Amino acid sequence: MLKSEEKKDIIQYVPFMSFVHPSFWHSLTEMKLNVDKLNESTKQVFGRYSYRDDTVSVFEVDGTSFNTNPEIELHYINVTGTLMNKNTIEDFKNIDKASLINSVGEIMRANIQTKSWIDNPNNLLNFFILSFADLKKFHYYYWFAFPAPSQPIVCLKEKCQNISTYFNEKQIKDISKSFQVLETTQKCFFAIIKNNDTAEVVKLSKILDKNSKELKINLTNTFFAFADHSNGPNPGWPLRIFLAALLDFCPNLSKTTIQIIGIRCSKNGSLTSSQIYNITVPEGVQTPENIGWVGWERNDRGNFGPKLANMSASMDPVKLADTSSDLNIKLMKWRLVPDLNVDVMKNTKCLLLGSGTLGCHVARDLLAWGFRHITFVDNGKVSYSNPTRQVLYTFQDCLNGGKRKAEAAADNIKLILPTVQSQGLNLHIPMPGHPIGESLKQETITNVKLLTEAIESHDVIFLLLDTREARWLPTLISAHYGKIVINAALGFDSYLVMRHGISSVPKETSMNSSYVSGDQLGCYFCNDVTAPGNSAKDRTLDQQCTVSRPGAAAVAAALAVELLVALLQHRLRVKAPALYNITDEDIDSELQGVLGPIPHSIRGFLHSYQTVLPTCTKFKQCIACSQVVINKYREEGIEFLMKVFNSGTYLEEITGLTELQLTAEMTEILTFSDEDQENTDDA
Amino acid sequence: MSSITPEEFVHTAKKFIELSDKFFDSWSFHQNDNDILKTYVKKEEFVNHRDEGEKVFLYRAEYIIFYNLSYGVPSFSFNIWNSSGTLLTLEEVRQMSLMKISKEDFYSVITQQEHPVMHRPYFIIHPCNTEKILLYFKHTTKNLIVTFLGLITPLIQLNLPLEYGL
Numbered sequence A: 001m002l003k004s005e006e007k008k009d010i011i012q013y014v015p016f017m018s019f020v021h022p023s024f025w026h027s028l029t030e031m032k033l034n035v036d037k038l039n040e041s042t043k044q045v046f047g048r049y050s051y052r053d054d055t056v057s058v059f060e061v062d063g064t065s066f067n068t069n070p071e072i073e074l075h076y077i078n079v080t081g082t083l084m085n086k087n088t089i090e091d092f093k094n095i096d097k098a099s100l101i102n103s104v105g106e107i108m109r110a111n112i113q114t115k116s117w118i119d120n121p122n123n124l125l126n127f128f129i130l131s132f133a134d135l136k137k138f139h140y141y142y143w144f145a146f147p148a149p150s151q152p153i154v155c156l157k158e159k160c161q162n163i164s165t166y167f168n169e170k171q172i173k174d175i176s177k178s179f180q181v182l183e184t185t186q187k188c189f190f191a192i193i194k195n196n197d198t199a200e201v202v203k204l205s206k207i208l209d210k211n212s213k214e215l216k217i218n219l220t221n222t223f224f225a226f227a228d229h230s231n232g233p234n235p236g237w238p239l240r241i242f243l244a245a246l247l248d249f250c251p252n253l254s255k256t257t258i259q260i261i262g263i264r265c266s267k268n269g270s271l272t273s274s275q276i277y278n279i280t281v282p283e284g285v286q287t288p289e290n291i292g293w294v295g296w297e298r299n300d301r302g303n304f305g306p307k308l309a310n311m312s313a314s315m316d317p318v319k320l321a322d323t324s325s326d327l328n329i330k331l332m333k334w335r336l337v338p339d340l341n342v343d344v345m346k347n348t349k350c351l352l353l354g355s356g357t358l359g360c361h362v363a364r365d366l367l368a369w370g371f372r373h374i375t376f377v378d379n380g381k382v383s384y385s386n387p388t389r390q391v392l393y394t395f396q397d398c399l400n401g402g403k404r405k406a407e408a409a410a411d412n413i414k415l416i417l418p419t420v421q422s423q424g425l426n427l428h429i430p431m432p433g434h435p436i437g438e439s440l441k442q443e444t445i446t447n448v449k450l451l452t453e454a455i456e457s458h459d460v461i462f463l464l465l466d467t468r469e470a471r472w473l474p475t476l477i478s479a480h481y482g483k484i485v486i487n488a489a490l491g492f493d494s495y496l497v498m499r500h501g502i503s504s505v506p507k508e509t510s511m512n513s514s515y516v517s518g519d520q521l522g523c524y525f526c527n528d529v530t531a532p533g534n535s536a537k538d539r540t541l542d543q544q545c546t547v548s549r550p551g552a553a554a555v556a557a558a559l560a561v562e563l564l565v566a567l568l569q570h571r572l573r574v575k576a577p578a579l580y581n582i583t584d585e586d587i588d589s590e591l592q593g594v595l596g597p598i599p600h601s602i603r604g605f606l607h608s609y610q611t612v613l614p615t616c617t618k619f620k621q622c623i624a625c626s627q628v629v630i631n632k633y634r635e636e637g638i639e640f641l642m643k644v645f646n647s648g649t650y651l652e653e654i655t656g657l658t659e660l661q662l663t664a665e666m667t668e669i670l671t672f673s674d675e676d677q678e679n680t681d682d683a
Numbered sequence B: 001m002s003s004i005t006p007e008e009f010v011h012t013a014k015k016f017i018e019l020s021d022k023f024f025d026s027w028s029f030h031q032n033d034n035d036i037l038k039t040y041v042k043k044e045e046f047v048n049h050r051d052e053g054e055k056v057f058l059y060r061a062e063y064i065i066f067y068n069l070s071y072g073v074p075s076f077s078f079n080i081w082n083s084s085g086t087l088l089t090l091e092e093v094r095q096m097s098l099m100k101i102s103k104e105d106f107y108s109v110i111t112q113q114e115h116p117v118m119h120r121p122y123f124i125i126h127p128c129n130t131e132k133i134l135l136y137f138k139h140t141t142k143n144l145i146v147t148f149l150g151l152i153t154p155l156i157q158l159n160l161p162l163e164y165g166l
């Protein structure tokens, strides 16, 4: 019974809770990368704690902890400590924590025995940080220790009492004043001597004589004082080491009651919330021959173990780039377009067929809109003429015969934003009317398979190729899989940007409807009545990009991406209707998306700075997206495709286009006559 | 003109620190002699948050007022972190109601970006409305930063001493 009561009185110190400022990890990282590198030697660091009565019991380190001299802050005590940063997680885990704290403790004990702390009481305070910095992930494992000897065990004679029970108002003011002018290195541990009506703060060296074991002071009016971080009834952790030092210096103190003042200060500097602890040293519980050191901090789960600071969100440059570019999209949502769906761009996978002028521009615009999955397809290499127009390539990519375009584009877009998921597929797209020799048959089959798999595994297919024939196979396969297709083609100073419908079953659209449902829209080939053959005839579109005005590709690519985003943001996505007359002032809100009405196609002319927005439905006999062609493809697969590649007329035969040739020629004549008119104007 | 010059900002900041010292509000003044635009005032404090399970979490909040060159007004920025130094996300800040802000206002007004002075990510209150409002006060207020903080307080709970006369 007696024993348990005694136990209850054993003093409980309020431990420190380590609190790390983000700048501490920034400084540590800089130091590790630029100064220490693989050097593992320990480093001096500063930490501090406050004895303010309105702050919690924390021990703080920050970016200035690594300075040569500590920053002085009002109502804070600076503590000199040691950082041991390990190079590997194994070293960090395997180091013997008990012997580590004991070895620090033995140095502290030696310090106590030299009595240097009487002149420099700051020397009694110490802390230790064991750490491991994973600088690839910006994860910091760390463990604080505040070493103190496990002995002597002391008791609180009675509950702590407010300073006013021993000192009157005037005396407390005296203490405040003389404490304020005390040197900062003396503020952690000192003494207070109470006279009749006054009280004064004195340095320890004034009352403790290093050369004598006896105290020459009257203990009844002498109080030992320490800067107390605690706000509760128990004293702060630094008292533990102070008492150990005092009792080591003067063992006779254990025979009396030691009066201690825990200095606690309010924000205006008043010390009225300071506490008095009366300490006694019980006999028989001390085991001086077996004194260990304690003080490892508990982690957030309450166990003795390390903590982890995951700083990647605020320190990893790759993450910062990613979140910052996301921010641009989010700002649009927060400030201008509240209904904008940010995630749809992130989750949509884009396949870019063609990695030339159009492909490069489209990729950059996709990136700007927050798309993060971009696959490039091309079979060319980067040549010296490319980088000025094809904005993903540099001079370096042209050297040594040139890098493969698709791969260079994928590599370079990751240089712009490392978190983008991108890869390049180097493959040639087979074309109708371009016969495949026996030698290339196997390769062609492989290419068709690769292209088919690529289309199947993406959500959006961009047709950015430089010939009309090359668009046929991806148009067909995309129609078969029902993918969103965005098509862009260039002339010298004109461009076409359009979306394809998905349904292969054309429905009759009422003549007086003001719009066409998105799935009923025509494809690139629906407007043409000639099949793509290997013709040398000049065309206004799909010439080599190098002979178009440079701005045409930039404008067309930008419109292609805007068209896609508008579509993705529309409730009906690929089925979003296209209006015949988009300039109408009162467009039914049902027909619009979050970003406005979405045209079927955009045809622009740089020469006259004009844009027109033609809308047309599917053509029943289309050589790329009609029922008959898709069915043939579904039934015969590669056999069908081979027939198409090898024959310039097969598609026209199966779609019945041959019979329409006459009409076709008529249309062509009409079309050309318009253009001839324009060309005359040019001259 | 509603905007203030960098010199006016520095002058106002110094006067504000005098007030803060007087009311023990622990704002501190940081001047860069080489670059007047890097002058700022800062306050750090501990904040508590009690979760549903009544567990109390301790965080440290830092508030920085700096000069925004584009708008010519003081700008308010802040960060909040836990004991390991990990910054809270904006959503965490909002959900904990450490700061009393409606969701719409919160996201439209506060964004995380690289701090023009501190060169690390901070939450910055967008200054687009500050300019208009400060116009009313520029010639009548005793201290523009005090007025500015008065504008911020509906968005962020700052526990300002009443003595400022907000």
Ligand SMILES: [Zn+2]
Pocket: A522, A523, A524, A525, A526, A527, A618, A619, A622, A623, A624, A625, A626
């Ligand atoms: Zn078609």
